[in-house]
Amino acid sequence: MTLTADTAYPPIVEMRGITISFPGVLALDNVDFFLRRGEVHSLMGENGAGKSTLIKALTGVYAVDSGSIDLIGTSQVFRGTSDAEAAGISTVYQEINLCTNLSVGENVMLGHEPRKGGRIDWKAVHRLAAEHLEGLGISIDTRSLLSNHSIAIQQLVAISRAMVLDAKVLVLDEPTSSLDRGEVEQLFTVIRDLRARGAAIIFVSHFLDQVYEIADRITVLRNGKLVGEYLVKDLPRDQLVTKMIGRQLDDLEAISSTAERAIDRTDAPILKATGVGRRGVLEPADLDVFDGEIVGIAGLLGSGRTELVRLLYGADRADSGNIEMVGTPAKMTSPRHAIDRGIAFSSEDRREEGIVADLSVAENIVLGIQARKGLRKVRQEKQDSVVSEYMAALDIRPADPDMVAGNLSGGNQQKVLIARWLATAPELLILDEPTRGIDVGTKADLQKKVAELSEQGLSVIFISSELEEVLRLAQRIVVMRDRKSIGELDSRRFDLDGLIDFIANEGDGSAA
Amino acid sequence: MKHRLFWPVATLVMLILINTIARSQFASITVRDGRLYGALIDILRQSAPLMLVSLGMTIVIATRGIDLSVGAVMAVSGAVALTIIDGSTDPNNVGVVMLAVVVALVISLLLGVWNGFLVSLLGIQPIIATLVLMLAGRGVALLITEGFITTVNSTPFEFISTGYLLLPFAFFIWVAAAAVVGLTERRSALGVLTEAVGINPEASRLAGVRSRGIIWSAYAASAVLAGIAGIIYASNIKAADANAAGQFIELYAILAVVLGGTSLMGGKFSLAGTVVGVLIIQTLESTMLFLGVPSAESPVFFAVVVVVVVVIQSPRLHRVARDFVRSARARRAAEPSLDAEVVG
Numbered sequence: 069m070t071l072t073a074d075t076a077y078p079p080i081v082e083m084r085g086i087t088i089s090f091p092g093v094l095a096l097d098n099v100d101f102f103l104r105r106g107e108v109h110s111l112m113g114e115n116g117a118g119k120s121t122l123i124k125a126l127t128g129v130y131a132v133d134s135g136s137i138d139l140i141g142t143s144q145v146f147r148g149t150s151d152a153e154a155a156g157i158s159t160v161y162q163e164i165n166l167c168t169n170l171s172v173g174e175n176v177m178l179g180h181e182p183r184k185g186g187r188i189d190w191k192a193v194h195r196l197a198a199e200h201l202e203g204l205g206i207s208i209d210t211r212s213l214l215s216n217h218s219i220a221i222q223q224l225v226a227i228s229r230a231m232v233l234d235a236k237v238l239v240l241d242e243p244t245s246s247l248d249r250g251e252v253e254q255l256f257t258v259i260r261d262l263r264a265r266g267a268a269i270i271f272v273s274h275f276l277d278q279v280y281e282i283a284d285r286i287t288v289l290r291n292g293k294l295v296g297e298y299l300v301k302d303l304p305r306d307q308l309v310t311k312m313i314g315r316q317l318d319d320l321e322a323i324s325s326t327a328e329r330a331i332d333r334t335d336a337p338i339l340k341a342t343g344v345g346r347r348g349v350l351e352p353a354d355l356d357v358f359d360g361e362i363v364g365i366a367g368l369l370g371s372g373r374t375e376l377v378r379l380l381y382g383a384d385r386a387d388s389g390n391i392e393m394v395g396t397p398a399k400m401t402s403p404r405h406a407i408d409r410g411i412a413f414s415s416e417d418r419r420e421e422g423i424v425a426d427l428s429v430a431e432n433i434v435l436g437i438q439a440r441k442g443l444r445k446v447r448q449e450k451q452d453s454v455v456s457e458y459m460a461a462l463d464i465r466p467a468d469p470d471m472v473a474g475n476l477s478g479g480n481q482q483k484v485l486i487a488r489w490l491a492t493a494p495e496l497l498i499l500d501e502p503t504r505g506i507d508v509g510t511k512a513d514l515q516k517k518v519a520e521l522s523e524q525g526l527s528v529i530f531i532s533s534e535l536e537e538v539l540r541l542a543q544r545i546v547v548m549r550d551r552k553s554i555g556e557l558d559s560r561r562f563d564l565d566g567l568i569d570f571i572a573n574e575g576d577g578s579a580a
Numbered sequence: 581m582k583h584r585l586f587w588p589v590a591t592l593v594m595l596i597l598i599n600t601i602a603r604s605q606f607a608s609i610t611v612r613d614g615r616l617y618g619a620l621i622d623i624l625r626q627s628a629p630l631m632l633v634s635l636g637m638t639i640v641i642a643t644r645g646i647d648l649s650v651g652a653v654m655a656v657s658g659a660v661a662l663t664i665i666d667g668s669t670d671p672n673n674v675g676v677v678m679l680a681v682v683v684a685l686v687i688s689l690l691l692g693v694w695n696g697f698l699v700s701l702l703g704i705q706p707i708i709a710t711l712v713l714m715l716a717g718r719g720v721a722l723l724i725t726e727g728f729i730t731t732v733n734s735t736p737f738e739f740i741s742t743g744y745l746l747l748p749f750a751f752f753i754w755v756a757a758a759a760v761v762g763l764t765e766r767r768s769a770l771g772v773l774t775e776a777v778g779i780n781p782e783a784s785r786l787a788g789v790r791s792r793g794i795i796w797s798a799y800a801a802s803a804v805l806a807g808i809a810g811i812i813y814a815s816n817i818k819a820a821d822a823n824a825a826g827q828f829i830e831l832y833a834i835l836a837v838v839l840g841g842t843s844l845m846g847g848k849f850s851l852a853g854t855v856v857g858v859l860i861i862q863t864l865e866s867t868m869l870f871l872g873v874p875s876a877e878s879p880v881f882f883a884v885v886v887v888v889v890v891v892i893q894s895p896r897l898h899r900v901a902r903d904f905v906r907s908a909r910a911r912r913a914a915e916p917s918l919d920a921e922v923v924g
Contacts, residue, residue, distance in 0.1 A: 424780045445768055
């Protein structure tokens with residue numbers, strides 16, 4: 069391999085021949101991974117490719133079956149995360165593991181408080197914490213509660229905590245998934261600064277833009293195997309995607325015709341919501357969905373998208389408005405009512421509101437029809453046929469119905485949820501952020517499936533933060549802002565910039 | 581992967597083996613007048629009250645709950661049954677005894693419905709909701725017996741705990757209860773829906789599971805089972821003792837559930853595991869009697885054995901042991917690979 073400027077530093081982490089297996093799954097198969105000082109190294113791959121397993125091997129969460137981990141030339145065996153931390157490997161997880169009920173300063177210095185006469189010297193704690201934070205360009209009151217700060221600040225606090233631990237290697241696992249653009253910039257400034265100071269940083273993200281913006285080097289994994297290591301400047305995006313999914317990505321092109329499809333809106337709509345709202349949650353909104361139509365809901369996080377569909381589904385109770393299903397009034401006071409009227413709702417919070425983690429994949433898929441049927445068990449043959457039908461149709465991997473659902477990757481969990489709902493043969497499927505946090509290949513699969521189902525007559529409400537997806541799939545888009553519906557538009561007449569402009573300016577008074 | 585009942589069963593077998601080695605007649609079973617006798621048979625008979633309570637506790641724990649009121653429900657159930665029999669003109673009449681049992685169980689059911697109401701409808705934390713009845717229940721039982729320990733002489737009532745049909749009648753009661761609970765949970769969808777609610781209540785609700793009814797029924801079932809346990813207990817001592825009936829049984833039941841491999845976090849549960857857990861506890865009690873552990877020392881002995889058993893079953897211990905073996909292997913494998921080719 070040719071040496072480049074940023075490899076002037078010697079490798080700090082050398083992982084060789086790492087193999088880790090779980091019951092029935094070979095999660096990592098003889099994978100090598102090298103990390104050098106002063107580089108931002110991005111680990112890329114689809115869900116289930118083995119990225120998180122590799123990181124967990126490095127951070128001591130998993131023991132390796134075979135292979136070696138060297139840190140600055142000395143062989144390491146980590147028996148737990150504390151071993152790895154002591155060796156200088158710090159991790160900032162997707163879900164930040166700090167104590168939100170403690171102050172910022174306490175969090176930064178936790179476990180390393182300076183002492184005076186056997187007692188903690190609080191003045192010094194806060195002084196040192198402030199120094200560390202300022203080193204990252206943040207000046208906040210270290211005595212304020214961590215919970216009073218945004219996720220972005222909490223993330224930076226977690227990073228400065230890693231600095232206190234004198235981390236040589238910093239692992240950032242999806243650090244930007246809940247940050248807005250400005251916050252991402254702030255984080256990147258910190259990352260660049262750390263890199264300049266010689267830190268080795270592993271950056272895992274599903275956002276390709278961000279990877280190309282910040283990373284120097286990329287290691288690609290697929291199905292637990294190493295595909296290769298590349299310099300970012302030598303690897304154009306389409307090649308990266310091809311390497312990640314192992315096939316060409318023109319599937320998405322085929323979908324775009326969905327948005328063009330003409331919808332017959334002469335009959336009564338499947339769902340007609342008039343003035344549905346709830347005080348303090350959502351201003352009364354109208355929404356119609358016709359047979360076979362995909363209605364997109366666009367808007368920023370917190371704009372009321374999720375709130376609206378939760379009211380339609382009866383997950384929360386509306387205190388105003390009427391809902392009609394195919395022309396007859398429907399009371400949606402609980403999810404049961406909605407389900408009985410043929411509505412299915414897949415929540416944006418897969419882990420808390422979707423998957424029943426300890427049950428098997430098969431049990432999770434059957435749960436929807438079983439709940440509908442009550443206590444009489446769905447016959448075993450029927451269960452088996454439903455499970456195998458949807459596992460095949462949605463390409464759920466690994467194809468093991470008895471596997472514990474919590475062990476599946478995010479994208480496959482999402483497919484299990486969609487399978488659960490499709491099995492109930494709904495008339496209206498509400499998908500809230502079905503593609504969040506899942507890889508490119510699975511995203512394409514899901515969108516293709518949704519397009520296919522709508523062509524067969526299923527009506528869909530599709531919510532996504534990725535506006536391209538909404539534009540690609542939906543025939544009609546409802547735009548929301550500040551917990552109210554601000555307009556409805558025909559997706560054929562808008563492109564991405566137009567939609568963004570609409571979300572930002574429409575109905576502002578300033579726009580005209 | 582090992583079957584999840586491996587450790588509980590191994591523990592039970594080990595206990596029985598130790599007893600048999602200590603005194604060989606422990607395992608011996610003799611036949612007299614068409615009835616089986618022996619230390620093992622005694623264990624089967626004596627485990628009945630704890631078994632019934634623990635089966636109910638398993639279901640409640642599976643829903644992420646806990647039922648502290650089982651001992652108090654036992655006291656109430658015994659008090660109701662004995663007061664009816666005591667007040668009747670003919671305590672030896674089978675009909676009277678049956679009526680007493682039915683009324684006691686209906687009252688128990690109502691107490692369970694009360695618990696379920698507090699937990700599932702009002703959303704009160706299970707530990708607090710059932711604490712109310714745990715504290716108040718014995719008072720209610722005392723009220724029913726007017727502050728006395730009601731005693732009766734009723735042959736049919738005594739049969740419940742001391743009767744024999746080749747094997748002790750009480751044994752048949754718990755076997756039947758275990759079969760009914762097991763079949764109801766596993767033949768219908770109740771079991772898997774209960775697990776779903778226990779693992780993730782919000783996901784289950786959004787999937788359309790009627791979680792309220794499922795949680796409610798768990799507390800009702802637990803109370804009815806405790807009611808039967810109360811009747812067996814009262815029948816055994818021929819009296820309704822509102823203070824002693826089922827004292828601390830909630831704690832032993834929780835222990836039995838955990839020994840059987842059901843997590844206190846709720847979700848996946850194993851009724852078979854609970855049965856084994858109860859038998860472990862009961863065998864341990866018998867062991868202490870059998871080995872002649874002085875009664876003053878028996879709680880310490882019991883505690884030590886339980887700690888050992890729980891540690892042996894601890895998944896974390898298993899994982900640490902496995903990781904230790906693994907990393908030792910990895911270290912050995914790592915050495916020759918140092919000169920392996922660099923791949924990049």
